[in-house]
Amino acid sequence: MSSSSPASPQWIYRFGGDTTEGNASLRALLGGKGANLAEMASIGLPVPPGFTITTEVCAYYYAHHRTYPENLDAQLHQAVAWLEAQQGKGFGDKDNPLLVSVRSGAPVSMPGMMDTILNLGLNDETVEGLARLTDNARFAYDSYRRLIQMYGNVVEGIDSRAFEEILDAVKSETGAASDADLSAAALQEVIRRYQEVYREATGHDFPQDTFEQLWGAVGAVFGSWMNDRAVAYRHLHGLSDDMGTAVNVQAMVFGNMGDDSATGVAFSRNPATGEKAFYGEYLVNAQGEDVVAGIRTPQPLTRAMAEKMGRPGASLEEVMPAAAQELFDILTRLEQHYRDMQDVEFTIEKGKLYILQTRAGKRTAAAAVKIAVDMAEEGLISREEAVLRIDPSLLDQLLHPTIAPDADREVIARGLPASPGAASGKVVFTAKDAEEWAGRGEKVILVRYETSPEDIRGMHAAEGILTARGGMTSHAAVVARGMGKPCITGAGALRIQEAKRRMEVDGRVFEEGDLITIDGGTGEVMPGALPTVEASLSGEFGTLMAWADAFRRMRVRTNAETPADARTAVRFGAEGIGLCRTEHMFFQEDRIVAMREMIVADSAEERRQALEKLLPMQRADFVELFLIMEERPITIRFLDPPLHEFLPHTDKEIEEVSKAAGLDPAKLRRRLQELSEANPMLGLRGCRLGILYPEIYRMQARAVFEAVVEVKRRTGKAPRPEIMIPLIATSGELAAIQQEVAEVAEAVRRRTGTDFDYLFGTMIEIPRAALCADDIARHAEFFSFGTNDLTQMTYGLSRDDAGKFLPQYEEKGIFPHDPFQHIDRDGVGQLVRMATERGRGQRPALHVGICGEHGGDPESIDFFEDVGLDYVSCSPYRVPIARLAAAQAALRRRQP
């Protein structure tokens, strides 16, 4: 704890050796790095001793025109004296010099901050002492030249290239092939020239006074707090400028002091697979930089690893068994202490092990799941913690087929990772071809400039979709995510010649039928068919999901209308269908013709005749869905999109469609003209169609109810469908349709002599419906929030058009995030909360869910838990994500 008093606050905290003043809880004061070093020292781990200058000094520095508290200098000298005593060395002692590293360390790590200055304490005299002491002049001179280079660059802002050029020159002059070949004498020459550059650039000599070096480094750390990159990063992430950074000064240890020295990285478990086995690599007689530089091949940490790699005897466990055993014990202790898999940097100096850093280790999605489940089963963490540990969006990696890790990725184009998963197939360039080829049993990738609603059947038939234009929210992206198909959009390098059935990428030509592979998780396009790995939903993944299901309050449904999607979703744990978009059922070849006849009909009677043709098909669809979903609820949304979406638009398409459907092209054109709208989003669609042409919704209601009767006849049990009306703005609209649907239900009951039940409800996707939810709830047994449209209307923002300015909005920080990705809690969320409360106020049993794309977004799901929704509904492949996110949201609210 800080022993600060108004007269003399404690500006410096020591760690290691005989005194440790901080611990992990002081992250705000000591920064993340300082707090962790203190924590490790306090539990007795061999951390090189040092001290941390607190973030309060940084705050003081900026509050006082970049000056320091008056007694900081005294405290700093005391701390250095203490460190000298711990190490038995003197700071600037020419016979036995103390060397230190200086590192920044803010409470939150951020890019742009000054990183590290090593070897501080070396000067023209102490370097000789170090050479004598280590009996290694080469090592001493190399350390010194590194100090001058880092210090010159970081503290004085001298361009690194000036130093690199000198190094290259001396290497070439002395015929050295690499840095390691430079002799002690050559390094002395390097140092001489470095100091010359330093003098020219700064107007003064490289500081020989070690305290001057130390103050210079401390000032550079504090200065870096306000550099452009760090400021921009904080603003982008909503972090306060006031928190400040700490400075860590730590005694140097060296892994390059001979064959009894080493340096390396160790994990307490395997970060790739999650297996409970130590993992890592090291280099004898090396510094950390050498491991990173990749000049020498690191050796494995454990005997088991060495055997597996065919390098018996090479492991640390075998080479330095005592140090290795100590390291393994420490890894175990650290994992127990932090209750998570640890990633440790270590150095062995002349046989003595030092731990330089520990942190939670990065891991693959699969490893994250296995580690969390294993730790819970070992009793190290609770099941709740295990569930809370996994970032739900990581699961996306596990649910889709992925390219085998060892496959050779020759990337020919890149686009946006619009829908995850990997797929291989033969290239086709039209939706129609995709259908035909797939019909012959071929796997195809549909390649288009952009997709439109008419491509939907082709998209369904394809293994994956690749477009040259469009963003993450383009038609292709949205539909593909809905279908759970891999998709890359906006791959601008593609030159597609649809008429010639070929495309060119960077001078390379792909003809129709050529194989490609797309990785929708990375946006990479590769030639040929790469091997892929299927997702496994069992094992630890299954265990984790079962635990999550036990914790969550909200139900998870899926948005699905095809039997394939429904089956996938059930496999992924969907507890029902929250959104069955009946219009998608009308795009299939046999239906679109009748649909178009219906649209161009001149009278209600003609419309009814066309609808009569659709009735049996729609009824059969519902029968199949009911049978697949068994007892699970299905929410069926009646026709929603504007009718012109079903019609062809170009002259050529109009001619073709007219001929195929036996329609008069002039009539089709006239109808298109009539149906064209200035703002289709705000036009004739949703329930407005149902009110203008009551026969459409009557047909749909009849198809649903007759399917219910049919299923009851077959299985003995009648499903209870949930009929959902889109785009309701007023209770009057809903009441009118409720009446129509009730009449149809009664007629079907009478005609079939079969009784059945259904729920009647509405989308809440228009702001007015949310505002007047109490009134709407008089006619609705359930609400489902359509947050896509609700966001568009609440923001006055068309998703199709926002692409022109949203990027600049995000860049300028005007929108903190894309409201279509994470729900806008302040505005749209306010409506969601209001509608839920008012609706339930009117009808306490009101069932409330959400079926917009936010239903699969963990951040939004957290909000929906807060509001108290009954369920979320999302695309099949996001169901496990939603299950986990819902569990986490519930668990977070359990904690105080």
Add this chain to the structure above:
Amino acid sequence: MSSSSPASPQWIYRFGGDTTEGNASLRALLGGKGANLAEMASIGLPVPPGFTITTEVCAYYYAHHRTYPENLDAQLHQAVAWLEAQQGKGFGDKDNPLLVSVRSGAPVSMPGMMDTILNLGLNDETVEGLARLTDNARFAYDSYRRLIQMYGNVVEGIDSRAFEEILDAVKSETGAASDADLSAAALQEVIRRYQEVYREATGHDFPQDTFEQLWGAVGAVFGSWMNDRAVAYRHLHGLSDDMGTAVNVQAMVFGNMGDDSATGVAFSRNPATGEKAFYGEYLVNAQGEDVVAGIRTPQPLTRAMAEKMGRPGASLEEVMPAAAQELFDILTRLEQHYRDMQDVEFTIEKGKLYILQTRAGKRTAAAAVKIAVDMAEEGLISREEAVLRIDPSLLDQLLHPTIAPDADREVIARGLPASPGAASGKVVFTAKDAEEWAGRGEKVILVRYETSPEDIRGMHAAEGILTARGGMTSHAAVVARGMGKPCITGAGALRIQEAKRRMEVDGRVFEEGDLITIDGGTGEVMPGALPTVEASLSGEFGTLMAWADAFRRMRVRTNAETPADARTAVRFGAEGIGLCRTEHMFFQEDRIVAMREMIVADSAEERRQALEKLLPMQRADFVELFLIMEERPITIRFLDPPLHEFLPHTDKEIEEVSKAAGLDPAKLRRRLQELSEANPMLGLRGCRLGILYPEIYRMQARAVFEAVVEVKRRTGKAPRPEIMIPLIATSGELAAIQQEVAEVAEAVRRRTGTDFDYLFGTMIEIPRAALCADDIARHAEFFSFGTNDLTQMTYGLSRDDAGKFLPQYEEKGIFPHDPFQHIDRDGVGQLVRMATERGRGQRPALHVGICGEHGGDPESIDFFEDVGLDYVSCSPYRVPIARLAAAQAALRRRQP
């Protein structure tokens, strides 16, 4: 008061003669007609006695499967006995028969209800008695045949044509030219045949029992309560089915009993001019029907009228001086009693005056104003009442030039009365021609199929606008109302041949330059130039408006950007400009070129160069507006519409514009393509333009501030402009623009050395802005509700596209009214209230107004008073309407 007891409720109330049991306050129980008759009787006016069967009987009737309370029959016999005693006649007495009328009378009058059965009580015997008693067999038989006809039609539903055919047949058989020529014998034949038809249609004889007749008529009245037309009317007007109708049974009096009898209509003041003088007309020896039928020319009521009409001696005052004097006394008493101008129906039977009905008289707008002011000055009503009496929307008639009342209207086409006022001028068919002709000093009427934003300058130049297509909310209608120009839209009979510069209407051809007159108040198009009458804003109108101004709390501003509009609005009493749409300033010829250059610019630098050209023009506009408005505030809205509205769209226009502006047509096309949007309403416009192209708003800010400096230099006083940012959804947007504007202000202050002040605020027109108004108010000193867009987004309803289904919505009663006409209090109004409260919660001094079209709608203004807005802003011609409506709204809230 009702003396009802559980055992025997009072079902019947008497009036006239020696007993009157009701009064005007019992409208709910006795219906409007019954309560008024009782009221008149109770103050001693000569009302033929009668009784009212209450609305409670109607309620009972429908609650008990169309049966009556058990003791109603007894009460009815008592009431008839009482009436017999009052009249000294017997109901069914063959020597001295009592005849009665039976009329419906609901608390609210409504179409579709059964109206009247006269002469009830006549049968084959009593008709003879009546003939003897009146010594007028023709009169008696005519009365009887009328009874059979009315009763047969109303009670038994026999088609009236069956009776008319008989009447025609007997006329032709007896050689009678008109009904009046039928002899008594002929009428007896008519009666015989009527009774035959009656028997054939019903299977029974015409009832000879007078009580049977009475029950039949009573049942018909109650039955008519639930007929389709009455039910539809009530549902449309939100009236309850439960209120029911009463039945009035009243002794008959006859104006056709000889030359000492008469019937007529009288007003207590002149309903056309409002002059305080009795007014009306009458016919000697006639029944009410005869006045309506128009066969004889009625005579004037007063000597003064008779003299003015050149018919001295014809007036009632001269023909029946005693009855006339009694009538005049009664008119005076009734006006004093009801404190409003009365419209009275009277009958004189053998010299005795009877009043059959009184009600507030309908009047012209001018008369309404004069009467209200006169009555207040007479002390009859208070000034508050005078102000509350005038329907504000009536003022529209007074503010625009109107066609002289005596002009000969030869109507050649009709359309929708889209913007009131009359205008004459020469027909032109393009906006460009309108400008050219007007430039030569010609008055023109612009005739188009539809107008578009590019026609705006032509619309400004024209006297009036006539379109063949479009509704009340089409572009032409909205813009014309904003300009206060007469406009007719949707005149479907016009066949316009723009290329030939001619139009055909019903076979008649109008060439360019032919004169026409349009009446935007009626939607009528007439050939030639009809004389018009200018509006007068002085006299009683001025007095009334001065009173209104003293009562109102809200300020009234205007929406104006041209000097002409601003001057008109000031003349009409506008207290400032609430919306100056700067984009309208860019449509003028010299500016649109620079505007287009700006739009097609490739870089911010090119854009700035084009904007430099617009700067001096825009600055000059503001200088002029500041000078016209003097001390009055001006709210200047920065550029709002999507940029593509400024570009030409057809190939021909693109070629023309490119040539004129020296632009590359390909570049223009490309830019058009880039700017095209799926949903422009929800796209790149408003503040989004200001954020994407900051240089646009910077230019506008500079023009405003430099104009302020210029005006201060000229007048010594700096105006304080109110800068308003459109389409704000988040506080981040507003904050970014606030920063830009503040920088420009500071730069202008520094460069000119002149200090000035300004207000910075925003439109609230996006639902999110209303929901997050507290946050928005951190950056806004004022709010102005843009309720047009707010309604569109809150309803998810594009005004441009809603025409396809709104009519059917209103027809089906799904929307109680068009939300663009009267603000939707439940939904949109909720946002207005919420934003006002939250905004003021954040910033108590926040100034809040409204500048959508609802700002000129009295019903909406009432709501805005309720919310507590500071002002409304509307088009210049609606300013007086808003002043009056605001006063009424304030007065209504003064009352308990």
